[in-house]
Amino acid sequence: MGSSSSMARPKTADPEKKTTEATPASTAPPTPPTPAVTAAVTAAPDSPDGPDSPAVDAEVDANAAAAKELVQLATDAMRAMREVSDGSSDVSPVEKSPEFLGELDCVQCESLLFEPTTLEDGSTVCRPCVKKRRLSTPAARAELWGGSAPGLGFGTAANVILTDLLERCPAEQAAAAEARQRGNGLFGEGKYSEACEAYSEAIEYCSSPDIVVLCNRSLARMKLEDTEGALTDAQWAVAKASRCSGPAMLAKAWLRLGQALRSTSSASAAFALALGGADVSDGLQELCAKMSRSELQQVKDWLRDGRCPGIEESLPDVQMDMDKVPNATFDEDWLRSQLECPLCLGLLWEPSSIPCGHTLCRSCLARTLDHAFDTSPSCPMCRADLSGYLAWLNAQAWTKGSKAKLTHGSAQIPVNRQISAIIEKYFPTESRERQKQIAMAEAEAVGMPGEAMNVPIFICSMAMPAVACPLHIFEPRYRLMMRRCIDSGQRQFGMCLFPGAQFGTMLHIQSFKQLPDGRSQIKTIGTRRFQVLDWGEKDGYATGRIRWVEDTNGVSKQDGTEATPMTSAVRLRKAVDSLLKDRSALEEQLGPMPSTDGSDGPSCPAFVFWCMGLADLPPRICYELCFGETFREDAEKRLTTMLEIYEKKIRAKPNEN
Ligand SMILES: [Zn+2]
Numbered sequence: 225m226g227s228s229s230s231m232a233r234p235k236t237a238d239p240e241k242k243t244t245e246a247t248p249a250s251t252a253p254p255t256p257p258t259p260a261v262t263a264a265v266t267a268a269p270d271s272p273d274g275p276d277s278p279a280v281d282a283e284v285d286a287n288a289a290a291a292k293e294l295v296q297l298a299t300d301a302m303r304a305m306r307e308v309s310d311g312s313s314d315v316s317p318v319e320k321s322p323e324f325l326g327e328l329d330c331v332q333c334e335s336l337l338f339e340p341t342t343l344e345d346g347s348t349v350c351r352p353c354v355k356k357r358r359l360s361t362p363a364a365r366a367e368l369w370g371g372s373a374p375g376l377g378f379g380t381a382a383n384v385i386l387t388d389l390l391e392r393c394p395a396e397q398a399a400a401a402e403a404r405q406r407g408n409g410l411f412g413e414g415k416y417s418e419a420c421e422a423y424s425e426a427i428e429y430c431s432s433p434d435i436v437v438l439c440n441r442s443l444a445r446m447k448l449e450d451t452e453g454a455l456t457d458a459q460w461a462v463a464k465a466s467r468c469s470g471p472a473m474l475a476k477a478w479l480r481l482g483q484a485l486r487s488t489s490s491a492s493a494a495f496a497l498a499l500g501g502a503d504v505s506d507g508l509q510e511l512c513a514k515m516s517r518s519e520l521q522q523v524k525d526w527l528r529d530g531r532c533p534g535i536e537e538s539l540p541d542v543q544m545d546m547d548k549v550p551n552a553t554f555d556e557d558w559l560r561s562q563l564e565c566p567l568c569l570g571l572l573w574e575p576s577s578i579p580c581g582h583t584l585c586r587s588c589l590a591r592t593l594d595h596a597f598d599t600s601p602s603c604p605m606c607r608a609d610l611s612g613y614l615a616w617l618n619a620q621a622w623t624k625g626s627k628a629k630l631t632h633g634s635a636q637i638p639v640n641r642q643i644s645a646i647i648e649k650y651f652p653t654e655s656r657e658r659q660k661q662i663a664m665a666e667a668e669a670v671g672m673p674g675e676a677m678n679v680p681i682f683i684c685s686m687a688m689p690a691v692a693c694p695l696h697i698f699e700p701r702y703r704l705m706m707r708r709c710i711d712s713g714q715r716q717f718g719m720c721l722f723p724g725a726q727f728g729t730m731l732h733i734q735s736f737k738q739l740p741d742g743r744s745q746i747k748t749i750g751t752r753r754f755q756v757l758d759w760g761e762k763d764g765y766a767t768g769r770i771r772w773v774e775d776t777n778g779v780s781k782q783d784g785t786e787a788t789p790m791t792s793a794v795r796l797r798k799a800v801d802s803l804l805k806d807r808s809a810l811e812e813q814l815g816p817m818p819s820t821d822g823s824d825g826p827s828c829p830a831f832v833f834w835c836m837g838l839a840d841l842p843p844r845i846c847y848e849l850c851f852g853e854t855f856r857e858d859a860e861k862r863l864t865t866m867l868e869i870y871e872k873k874i875r876a877k878p879n880e881n
């Protein structure tokens with residue numbers, strides 16, 4: 225009863241009946257082979273428990289459920305094994321693998337890169353591994369803007385830096401990688417015998433056979449019905465992978481072992497297949513159908529323990545060759561010269577590989593792409609067209625950006641993980657130094673909060689506190705400025721009406737929409753006014769050392785005694801209301817109408833600024849009302865001036881009603 229209650233099935237009123245349905249009865253007559261199951265190896269005729277009753281739906285369901293349950297138990301077992309080995313549990317196989325990899329290994333096949341090419345997610349794989357990687361990792365498959373743009377070219381061109389580094393690998397390793405890939409090609413053509421020879425050749429080149437090659441030769445030997453050979457290769461693969469490989473590779477090794485074992489012992493095979501993450505096509509379900517209840521229970525117990533005694537005894541001792549040999553040895557000066565950015569000539573920082581195979585610092589690449597508004601962007605090294613790449617980056621920013629988390633196209637540039645890791649490994653000090661330098665330059669560029677602070681200044685229009693200011697950004701220098709505002713998390717910049725102006729208003733970025741060609745639409749709202757103490761310049765745009773300015777009078781609320789400004793504010797509100805046709809459309813444009821309850825001062829400055837925005841006054845008059853000393857010292861005067869303007873408007877308005 226224990227086995228039926230742990231099945232992933234709802235309990236029914238008649239458990240006895242369910243049990244008979246769900247459990248294969250060993251006395252039942254044999255079933256014909258199920259055509260849907262395409263296992264690599266067919267079940268041996270002397271399978272200990274003969275197949276069961278005719279394949280009624282309920283039984284297929286039960287076998288599927290049993291297989292599913294085994295796989296679930298196996299997932300837990302794998303996680304437990306990982307916890308024991310490194311103390312971490314919730315790491316996906318793809319994220320986990322790199323630490324087991326040599327610096328020039330492919331993230332897909334975990335062997336030495338062969339014809340390295342970089343993909344959309346910043347990972348570099350062998351060219352023959354591209355298809356598999358994209359199938360297993362959605363991020364490695366670019367979806368283009370509107371789905372209609374031509375291919376970006378990722379996964380085709382050789383990565384220039386990594387190709388150069390691979391040439392420094394020992395000749396045997398390169399020859400082994402070549403033989404392995406040749407074997408894969410032959411296997412794909414169905415030439416299993418030749419594939420086996422190529423794999424054997426690859427194994428001969430290396431003092432310590434590669435897990436991938438062992439797994440592949442195991443499969444090829446199974447195709448050739450060399451079960452014994454397949455089993456030996458798989459045993460080596462499991463023994464090695466459990467010592468020195470990531471969970472993805474380990475699962476692959478278990479799967480091969482399970483496939484090799486299928487003809488010999490169903491319980492051990494089920495254990496191995498389950499750890500290999502087997503699905504229907506790997507025959508785990510079919511195997512479950514052949515197992516007795518007690519055998520099924522045995523497999524579950526093994527999976528809960530994370531070990532199967534029979535298999536463990538059969539694994540070879542691989543203690544000897546566990547040390548991960550480095551892929552290559554580099555002369556430090558030579559390596560350093562390979563890792564230099566062709567644009568800034570510094571050590572690559574956040575190395576970003578573009579589809580043509582060249583690599584630049586992420587920030588250098590972003591600056592190159594900024595110039596896409598007057599010419600189409602191209603690789604500074606080979607002039608390859610990057611407009612599709614730019615559109616792809618911007619499309620991602622468009623979909624990912626939200627009110628809470630603004631993002632821009634350049635933030636989507638994938639960083640080449642392998643090259644990053646190489647820089648980290650060989651030049652850690654210089655790399656940290658570079659990071660510090662860049663962080664400081666960025667912080668300086670965006671302004672640090674403080675009494676006298678430096679801020680980037682956009683010179684464009686009259687902005688006022690509490691009034692929205694939508695902007696269309698297309699100039700390269702302002703693209704850079706906006707990127708820095710967003711990346712720094714400050715989300716603000718100064719706005720001045722004209723170059724050299726004495727005053728301006730800070731704008732807070734409320735939303736940022738990245739357009740396909742690199743332009744952007746942003747919504748901002750005015751916050752505080754400032755005085756520019758000194759003007760400066762940074763990478764083409766203006767900056768200013770500023771101090772805040774406020775109204776010096778009428779700021780504090782004084783209960784009862786300040787009746788006059790409040791009355792004026794109420795009158796102004798009435799005047800505005802009488803002129804307003806569509807308030808919601810207006811608020812869309814100007815931002816929400818501020819309150820007239822005097823909460824921001826008896827002269828309701830925010831409301832008055834909003835009315836100034838609404839009144840469509842000449843910018844110079846706005847400038848004076850907003851920043852002029854007269855009005856800053858007497859906010860009530862600003863209010864009454866606006867009231868006069870509005871009352872004049874009303875008088876001028878033809879009487880409609
Ligand atoms: Zn590969």
Ligand SMILES: [Zn+2]
Nearest residue numbers: 565568585588
């Ligand atoms: Zn650079």
Ligand SMILES: [Zn+2]
Nearest residue numbers: 580582603606
């Ligand atoms: Zn290029």
